[in-house]
Amino acid sequence: xxxxxxxxxxVGRSVAKLAGEYGHTVTALADSSGAVVDADGIDVAAxxxxxxGSGTVGDAEVATALDAPYDALVEATPTTLSDAQxxxxxxxxxxxxxxxxxxxxxxxxxxxxxxxxxLAADSRGEVLFEAAVxxxxxxxxxxxxxxxxxxxxxxxxxxxxxxFVLSRMAAEGLDYEHVLAxxxxxxxxxxxxxFDVEGTDAALKCVILANVLxxxxxxxxxxxxxxxxxxxxxxxxLAAEDGRTVRLIGEVSDGSVRVGPRLVPENGTLAVxxxxxxxQLETEHAGQLNISGAGAGGPETASAVLADxxxxxxxx
Amino acid sequence: xxxxxxxxxxVGRSVAKLAGEYGHTVTALADSSGAVVDADGIDVAAxxxxxxGSGTVGDAEVATALDAPYDALVEATPTTLSDAQxxxxxxxxxxxxxxxxxxxxxxxxxxxxxxxxxLAADSRGEVLFEAAVxxxxxxxxxxxxxxxxxxxxxxxxxxxxxxFVLSRMAAEGLDYEHVLAxxxxxxxxxxxxxFDVEGTDAALKCVILANVLxxxxxxxxxxxxxxxxxxxxxxxxLAAEDGRTVRLIGEVSDGSVRVGPRLVPENGTLAVxxxxxxxQLETEHAGQLNISGAGAGGPETASAVLADxxxxxxxx
Numbered sequence: 001x002x003x004x005x006x007x008x009x010x011v012g013r014s015v016a017k018l019a020g021e022y023g024h025t026v027t028a029l030a031d032s033s034g035a036v037v038d039a040d041g042i043d044v045a046a047x048x049x050x051x052x053g054s055g056t057v058g059d060a061e062v063a064t065a066l067d068a069p070y071d072a073l074v075e076a077t078p079t080t081l082s083d084a085q086x087x088x089x090x091x092x093x094x095x096x097x098x099x100x101x102x103x104x105x106x107x108x109x110x111x112x113x114x115x116x117x118x119l120a121a122d123s124r125g126e127v128l129f130e131a132a133v134x135x136x137x138x139x140x141x142x143x144x145x146x147x148x149x150x151x152x153x154x155x156x157x158x159x160x161x162x163x164f165v166l167s168r169m170a171a172e173g174l175d176y177e178h179v180l181a182x183x184x185x186x187x188x189x190x191x192x193x194x195f196d197v198e199g200t201d202a203a204l205k206c207v208i209l210a211n212v213l214x215x216x217x218x219x220x221x222x223x224x225x226x227x228x229x230x231x232x233x234x235x236x237x238l239a240a241e242d243g244r245t246v247r248l249i250g251e252v253s254d255g256s257v258r259v260g261p262r263l264v265p266e267n268g269t270l271a272v273x274x275x276x277x278x279x280q281l282e283t284e285h286a287g288q289l290n291i292s293g294a295g296a297g298g299p300e301t302a303s304a305v306l307a308d309x310x311x312x313x314x315x316x
Numbered sequence: 317x318x319x320x321x322x323x324x325x326x327v328g329r330s331v332a333k334l335a336g337e338y339g340h341t342v343t344a345l346a347d348s349s350g351a352v353v354d355a356d357g358i359d360v361a362a363x364x365x366x367x368x369g370s371g372t373v374g375d376a377e378v379a380t381a382l383d384a385p386y387d388a389l390v391e392a393t394p395t396t397l398s399d400a401q402x403x404x405x406x407x408x409x410x411x412x413x414x415x416x417x418x419x420x421x422x423x424x425x426x427x428x429x430x431x432x433x434x435l436a437a438d439s440r441g442e443v444l445f446e447a448a449v450x451x452x453x454x455x456x457x458x459x460x461x462x463x464x465x466x467x468x469x470x471x472x473x474x475x476x477x478x479x480f481v482l483s484r485m486a487a488e489g490l491d492y493e494h495v496l497a498x499x500x501x502x503x504x505x506x507x508x509x510x511f512d513v514e515g516t517d518a519a520l521k522c523v524i525l526a527n528v529l530x531x532x533x534x535x536x537x538x539x540x541x542x543x544x545x546x547x548x549x550x551x552x553x554l555a556a557e558d559g560r561t562v563r564l565i566g567e568v569s570d571g572s573v574r575v576g577p578r579l580v581p582e583n584g585t586l587a588v589x590x591x592x593x594x595x596q597l598e599t600e601h602a603g604q605l606n607i608s609g610a611g612a613g614g615p616e617t618a619s620a621v622l623a624d625x626x627x628x629x630x631x632x
Binding site: 014018022136137138141142145146147150267269283285286287288289290291292293294297299300302303304307310311 | 338452
């Protein structure tokens with residue numbers, strides 16, 4: 001397939017780099033700085049070297065990427081709240097051209113899911129977004145196989161940064177500020193970590209899951225969200241005395257979406273450590289399924305994007 | 317879709333019972349005692365009540381089920397070694413009629429994979445077998461999404477009976493014979509448990525995985541297999557002193573298939589307890605993925621069969 005990749009962060013760059021191995025051609029790559037388009041396939045290595053040098057992928061306007069010849073648009077620009085732009089506009093442009101869309105960007109399917117679905121209903125293009133929920137973990141494809149109506153609840157650890165902080169606090173007896181600084185040094189937490197530690201990122205993933213399970217209607221405003229900032233190290237020590245620990249757990253069940261710190265058994269399934277994510281599905285006939293793996297990372301998330309691309313039917 | 321269900325054990329019965337909920341019609345059900353066929357859909361509840369009473373599902377010859385109108389044949393007769401009959405013959409009959417086949421039976425895809433593939437290549441029918449590897453765990457669909465060539469290794473706990481025995485031995489400090497008797501009382505182990513405790517069942521699953529990863533060529537004869545019968549309780553005690561325990565681990569990597577008792581970290585990912593199974597995939601770009609859940613059970617395995625049925629294209 002011909003791919004237009006929107007966004008040249010870790011995920012967009014990895015999709016562009018790996019596309020050839022999966023038998024695809026990248027005909028356009030764009031980020032906020034500019035775009036490069038070549039109907040025969042751009043020279044990905046050269047373009048990414050240019051970005052490392054000058055900071056821009058190319059001189060063309062971003063809009064030229066949207067007009068490029070492609071079968072599927074890969075939306076990997078940064079997640080934004082409310083209007084979910086510029087991602088939503090990219091999704092709209094592709095669907096109006098009867099092209100497929102594969103999202104790693106959570107914004108459009110968390111904040112404007114019903115609009116995305118309405119656009120898809122009027123398009124010959126399809127919309128897939130496995131990479132938007134827990135990176136490499138095959139969450140949405142598993143729910144699709146089971147049938148969303150047979151999934152009673154989904155819960156899990158859906159943010160690697162928050163999990164790194166909590167598992168280090170518990171393992172080393174350190175407090176939040178100390179571990180956060182360490183995580184920032186390691187590149188696990190961003191300079192402004194609020195999106196991760198306040199639970200917003202995990203909540204967006206849960207909102208997407210709720211939209212899939214309950215046939216739309218959810219945005220971030222429907223989620224009850226509490227972060228990990230105010231957890232004292234002493235709370236983790238107390239939990240440990242009782243064989244338990246604390247994890248930032250997102251949960252979608254009975255029509256509601258909740259994210260917050262929860263006590264879980266110290267060596268239990270949900271107590272993954274470091275940046276690992278886990279998704280736990282309670283199903284109607286198949287019992288409980290647990291899937292853990294990399295919830296973020298360039299190649300890992302790109303792997304989910306390219307799996308989605310592989311599921312798309314040919315464009316007429 | 318119209319389904320012919322071959323086999324009326326726990327899995328075949330569950331497939332027949334749940335098919336309607338998934339929008340399918342069971343047009344035939346057969347086991348070694350006989351068959352019942354109705355082009356408009358058999359009365360599953362009545363047929364299963366009859367089987368509970370008289371021991372037979374119907375008076376028709378098994379062959380009439382193979383000639384029934386159906387889109388997909390569900391092969392859920394008992395797994396047999398070497399010639400993999402009668403399952404293989406059922407697969408052959410369906411593919412020669414250009415019908416799809418979904419297997420829960422491991423035999424044909426472990427012992428005669430290359431023949432099954434050759435038959436499928438000459439047929440408009442497709443062959444899927446997610447349920448044959450670790451029941452409800454979405455193993456093959458995940459490998460398919462990743463691309464088999466990007467899976468470096470698969471390992472895991474693939475037999476619930478053996479895992480129940482080992483985890484009880486470790487938790488209670490009991491010896492093999494004692495726990496096996498308990499497992500037999502609970503119905504977790506069969507009267508003749510050799511298939512499970514000698515590693516054969518796990519090995520068959522690994523052979524299927526090897527056939528998928530390496531494009532065929534494997535049978536049980538290619539697997540190096542060691543069971544759990546000779547593990548003394550004292551070995552588990554020694555392991556525990558070192559923070560480890562023993563699990564029956566199947567592994568497919570670098571072209572080889574091995575099953576045997578292995579030391580694993582006591583609270584590590586592979587140390588699932590009870591009858592839970594776990595599959596661990598080492599991937600090229602997506603890191604390590606772990607999927608745990610029910611590796612057996614009627615409804616659980618039927619859920620994987622019906623997910624496969626949902627993936628099949630319409631029959632012309």
